[in-house]
Amino acid sequence: MLRFEDPIYFWLLLVVPLFFLLRMASWRKKRKQLRKLGDPDLLAQLAPDVSKYRPTVKFWLQMAAVAVLVLMLARPQMGTKVSHEKRNGIEAIICMDISNSMKAEDVAPSRLDKSKMLVESMVDHFTNDKVGLVVFAGDAFVQLPITSDYVSAKMFLQNIDPSLIGTQGTDIARAIQVAMHSFTQQEKVGRAIIVITDGEDHEGGVEKAAEQARKKGINVFILGVGSTKGSPIPDGQGGYMQDASGQVVMSALNETMCQQVAKAGSGTYIHVDNTSDAQEELNDALTKLQKGETNSVIYSEYDEQFQAFGIIVLLLLIADVCLLEARNPLTKNWRIFKKNG
Known part of the structure; x- marks a missing residue:
């Protein structure tokens, strides 16, 4: 090649x-x-x-x-080294919320940075799996098509920033729909959509989207990032974002909505805080998915x-x-x- x-x-x-x-x-x-x-x-x-x-x-x-x-x-x-490998693994599409509220720092160093660290750790645990990245705010698009190239996955992960999407908001349903169309056509493979968000959905229809994914044999996992008590959102200039009346905007994790979406998608809700518990829970949940044989062409050098x-x-x-x-x-x-x- x-x-x-x-x-x-x-x-x-x-x-x-x-x-x-x-x-x-x-x-x-x-x-x-x-x-x-x-x-x-x-x-x-x-x-x-x-x-x-x-x-x-x-x-x-x-x-x-x-x-x-x-x-x-x-x-x-x-x-110089081309190998056609048959791998026994799953396919996971990670939908990462990059709306402005993900800048909140109730989870160190921030909700978004914590999410990146979690995904990177998850990819490090992958061996025979494929992974893709979808980013979303008021809209959603594929940041990285599904691949078994973990080096590229982590490289694209580091480039994720709220500036990638100009339309602000949080359309989780759109993210799930984009993810559903991002898997391969391989049969008998466990598939998972992993949504990482603070749960501030502004568009609605997310439970219906999760149900559609479940009917297609795709499990929807929700990783809720942040605190239910709320946290201000840094504006990048040393202060915090304010609403039209000049009040500081407080962003809180909508844990109830996240749990409902995970249930509709036959998945698991996991709360992400400053501990490593979320990582361990996610790894355990993914290992329970049906694993199938996937074909991968790898150019290693x-x-x-x-x-x-x-x-x-x-x-x-x-x-x-x-x-x-x-x-x-x-x-x-x-x-x-x-x-x-």
Whole structure:
């Protein structure tokens, strides 16, 4: 499997058609100037060693060198160890609440950061399972498609922030619906949707969404983060968020709603606080799910391949230097390119 570490460099390939357009404009201008000097056939007889094909060949050699150089800068890598593994595990989609209320600090260091730590610890316990990430606030989208690449999962996890979604609110039902469509088509595999939230659902319909998931054989687990007593929400400027009347907004865990959703989804409600109890409860609950055989293609190591591209660039440049625009007296009898006229 060949991959490119920095695909952004592919935009540089646009210089190739740009140079082509510039060359066409230059060629037309030069052709008009030659016509002003005299008859083209007569000019060809006066300069028999000039080839009309060699400059074009040199141009395309240069463009090929530029294109390969761009590919080299994109750091091509080849998977050196490819394994098709059959794993006995479950599929888990984690729905993480990233609304502003998750910034509350009634759970240290904050509700959101505690959630990240919990998920990272959970992924560390996975061996034969697949995991995906869905983030939600007033809307929901897939942050990481379901995968058995735990390194990527933890990398995407660290990038989760409330700024990812501009629509504020807490639409848990939408998150569950997105998660339901994010599993593989593999049969006989235990599936779980793990919703991590403070339970401040503003849209409704969440119990119905959990029931739909249950009917599809998907267990819905709810991890309620925070305190039922409520906590202010930091505004990022040293103060706390306020409502329209200037009162400090207090965000409290809606534990009753979380329990009802977990029951509707045939899952478990787990309260997340400053202890490690939630992690242990979740691990125990997931081990009870039916485990099935999942197919995974894993590219475990990648080798840099830019050296081969560098050699190709060097060969193209050498060919460009060796190929003269005028016919070489030493090779004038070779018929690789036709003469003018």
